[in-house]
Each structure stands twice: as C-alpha cells, then as structure tokens.
Amino acid sequence: MTTATSLEAEVGARFDQLHDRFKQTLPREDVRLRGLIESLGTIRGQRILDLGCGKGRFGRRLAEEGATVVGLDRSRAMLAQASDLPRIHASARRLPLCTAMFDAVIAVEVIEHLPAMDDVLHEVHRVLRPGGLFAIVDKNAGALNSKRPWIPALAVKAIDERRGRWMYPHGGPVRERWFWPEALKMRLRDAGFDHLRVTHLLSPREAAWAVFRRVPRTRLLTLWTARALGGSNVG
Ligand SMILES: C[S@@+](CC[C@H](N)C(=O)[O-])C[C@H]1O[C@@H](n2cnc3c(N)ncnc32)[C@H](O)[C@@H]1O
Structure with a gap:
C-alpha cells in the first residue's frame, strides 16, 4: 500500500x-x-x-x-x-516544533513535492503565531512555456516526464505537482488561513517576451501568501 x-x-x-543538481546559493x-x-x-x-x-x-x-x-x-x-543555519532533519508533515513559535514560514518549491499537503498546512498553521505569514513559492499549472510561449508549460512538463527528464521516474508513485493559483488559495483558506494573495513572479527568461510581461497569469513561478487566523479553527 x-x-x-x-x-x-x-x-x-x-x-x-x-542533491548535486541543486544549488547552494542564490544570485x-x-x-x-x-x-x-x-x-x-x-x-x-x-x-x-x-x-x-x-x-x-x-x-x-x-x-x-x-x-x-x-x-x-x-x-x-x-x-x-x-x-550555517540551525537545522532540523524532519518531515513537513510532523514538525518537531512548538506551537506559535514563528512569525513566518517560507516554502520555496517544496509543496509541489509533498504527498499529504493538508497535514502540512495544518502543521504550518500550528507553528505560526496568530497573524503569522505563510509564503509559498511554487509553479503555476496555468503557465506558458518560457522558451515557446504558445505551448502550456504543463504540456512540456508531461512530455519531459515521459522522456525521463524529470526528477521522478515516469510511472512511479511520485510526481511533482503544479498548482492552479485559485485552487491552492482555496486549500489555504480551508486550512484556516486568510489574507490570501497570489503574485505571479516574472523570471528573467520570461521578461524577454511581451506575453509574460503583459499577462501575469502566464508566468510559471508564483508566490502565494496567507496569514494564520488566530485561535484553533482547524481540525
Ligand atoms: C526543490 S528543493 C527546494 C529547496 C529550497 N527550498 C530551495 O529553494 O533551495 C525541495 C526540498 O524539499 C524537501 N522536501 C521534500 N519533501 C519534504 C518533506 N516531506 N518534508 C520536508 N522537506 C521535504 C526536499 O528534501 C528538498 O530539499
């Protein structure tokens, strides 16, 4: 099972x-x-x-x-x-951390790898102080491909997955998930967050095309922000 x-x-x-494929620093x-x-x-x-x-x-x-x-x-x-950071080896699904101990939680290109998102949202809500910020950066399922902006990025991903060019083997139990901006917003709302906001980030490669500059919802990288409601309104 x-x-x-x-x-x-x-x-x-x-x-x-x-792990060798992933960078340690940012530009x-x-x-x-x-x-x-x-x-x-x-x-x-x-x-x-x-x-x-x-x-x-x-x-x-x-x-x-x-x-x-x-x-x-x-x-x-x-x-x-x-x-160089205080660090914990643990799962996002069970945070070995006290309730309300953070002002903010960030998750950059992480939620797309999590099989049980609702457990994770519940845990994030628990460790945030009331009013604390949850900021997610992940990929927009509605984006266009940044090299060929007449093709949906999700279609290119599906082809690459079939060709074994993605990080998980094709046909295996795990897949990287991309999110429809409104759908993830609703998941956050259901998990007890409010002040929900979606910002479509313009990458340098996308900035070369007018469509990405003019139509934000065509961009791939997306920032969802939400605030933890006070009290315990989540299961
Ligand atoms: C694409 S990397 C992003 C790393 C970092 N946020 C960054 O942008 O440089 C995704 C990270 O999520 C971690 N991850 C995946 N599933 C996880 C889980 N259930 N609990 C905690 N971390 C997890 C992976 O080990 C990996 O380091």
Whole structure:
C-alpha cells in the first residue's frame, strides 16, 4: 500500500540521490527572494522557518537581513549543505516544533513535492503565531512555456516526464505537482488561513517576451501568501 509516509520517504531518497543538481546559493537578484522579502516586510527580528530549506539558500539570505531562521528538510544530503543555519532533519508533515513559535514560514518549491499537503498546512498553521505569514513559492499549472510561449508549460512538463527528464521516474508513485493559483488559495483558506494573495513572479527568461510581461497569469513561478487566523479553527 502506498501511504503518505512511504511517498515522503521516496521523495526524501530522491533528493538524497540527486542533491548535486541543486544549488547552494542564490544570485544577488532572484525574483523568488525579492517576492519573499516584499511580502515579509521588516525582516530584522522575525523568527522564520524555512520549510524544505534544502541547502538553505533562501533562509541564509533572510538571516543575513537580520531574521532568526531555522531550516527544516527531509533530505539529509540537502540539509548537510545548510550547516550555517540551525537545522532540523524532519518531515513537513510532523514538525518537531512548538506551537506559535514563528512569525513566518517560507516554502520555496517544496509543496509541489509533498504527498499529504493538508497535514502540512495544518502543521504550518500550528507553528505560526496568530497573524503569522505563510509564503509559498511554487509553479503555476496555468503557465506558458518560457522558451515557446504558445505551448502550456504543463504540456512540456508531461512530455519531459515521459522522456525521463524529470526528477521522478515516469510511472512511479511520485510526481511533482503544479498548482492552479485559485485552487491552492482555496486549500489555504480551508486550512484556516486568510489574507490570501497570489503574485505571479516574472523570471528573467520570461521578461524577454511581451506575453509574460503583459499577462501575469502566464508566468510559471508564483508566490502565494496567507496569514494564520488566530485561535484553533482547524481540525
Ligand atoms: C526543490 S528543493 C527546494 C529547496 C529550497 N527550498 C530551495 O529553494 O533551495 C525541495 C526540498 O524539499 C524537501 N522536501 C521534500 N519533501 C519534504 C518533506 N516531506 N518534508 C520536508 N522537506 C521535504 C526536499 O528534501 C528538498 O530539499
């Protein structure tokens, strides 16, 4: 039987295996980092959880801006390269962290790998203080391909998956999921978040095409932000 635990172990093992493919640092300018910084407001003094921190490249930059950052990840090989951050090897589904201990949780290209998203949203809500910010960067299922913007990006992904060019083997139990912006917003609302916002980030490659500049919903990288409602209104 395929359970969330076994799927999660499969994802963790895949990141352990392929960790060399992932970068440890960010360029000076990065649209995802810029989006996070703009939504976090004053960063100095904030307590931030970098959920699925990987090698810690986003958490590290926020720590440089004065935040107290904890990184958490399911892959030991990824986490090994985040040694400059306080870090925890754990699953996003069961956070070994106290209730209401963070002002913000960031998850950059992580939710797309999680088999049991509702458990994770519940845990994120629990560790955020009331009013705390949850910022997700993930991929927009409605995007166009940045090299050939007349083709849906999701179609190119499906072809690449079939050709074995994606990180999970084709036909296996795990797939990277992309999100329809409104659908993920609704999931967040159902999990007890409000002040829901979607921002479509313009990558440098997309900026070369008028369609991406003019029609934000065609862009791939998307930032969802939401605030944890006070009290315990979630199961
Ligand atoms: C694409 S990487 C992104 C890493 C980092 N956020 C960044 O952008 O550099 C996705 C990360 O999510 C982690 N991850 C996947 N499933 C997880 C889970 N269930 N709990 C915690 N981390 C998980 C992976 O190990 C991996 O490091």
